[in-house]
Amino acid sequence: MTDAAPVTEGQLRTLFPGLPQSPLISRAFNHARERCPAFLFNHVARSWMFAVKLAALDSVAHDAEVLAVSTLLHDLGLTEHASGPNRFEVNGAEVARAFVREQGFDDRRAQLIWDSIALHGTPSIAAFKEPEVALCARGIGADFGTPDNDLLGVSTMTLAIAAAPRLDMKRQFTACVCHMAQTKPETTYANFIRDFGERLVPGYKAPSWVDVIANGPFAE
Template identity: 55%
Template structure:
């Protein structure tokens, strides 16, 4: 369920107040619960959706979350692409065409950077905003630490 629905909010209509992965994770968890999925598995689904674009964390979670993250990262950025024989990759892509995925995803990421830049300061959407969105600006982690309301 998480693998199929992990990008439910990655579209050019997205306008949620939080980062798209968290908004999507909440929607997919509700969907799972409404279909009788128990709380433990619903939480695994939530983690899989919320962390799929954060492999530095997702790959070290429970096996289900790590597998979901690894598969999505293979599909998007080619993580461990070299481990799959070229003929197998060709068969997969023939069966499941990519449908101009790179261009379409870039458009979605840029939309989020334009519409909700405050949700992008600590995720990869920031990279798309910085590269492709004129006038894009969001606080960096350095800004957040520097501007923390403590005297020391």
């Protein structure tokens, strides 16, 4: 199923009619859909569904447009459309912030988008940020497997996969991030891609803070 088309907004809303709607959300949806391979786009679509559901289950007040845009655009840094010199989360955050600026977002909402995407791979920090940032990370995490899966329940997980099939997600995502570890290792040492590099990429070696501290220019 790896050559299947990514889910459309209409297909998603048929099974998840409670998703928030606005012209901006539709533009963000299409922006990501046009730029992500099918497996990756279906992942970000499911992440949005999970984040919305978690917000409802926990009664978390939040900006629905910020959450939608953040989850839908969070993996642009894994594509050629946001391939800057930094770690992929920051590259993606920069592109997403530029996108919402063009849509008229003010400084605060644009910064929430940036923070949500830049921190989505660091949930231990995102959890203590604004609700939109925390929910974004939680929704994304649920598509990989976190304690929130139990909270969401089997029926929600099954419905999300029916709406946006996984399309060999585990293998395809692993290949995607391993390619980044191979081709841009300097951007992968401080995020989870390091784990893939050390486990699966021959010759990958990350620098260690142990060496940095031991070799620091100090007399003691």
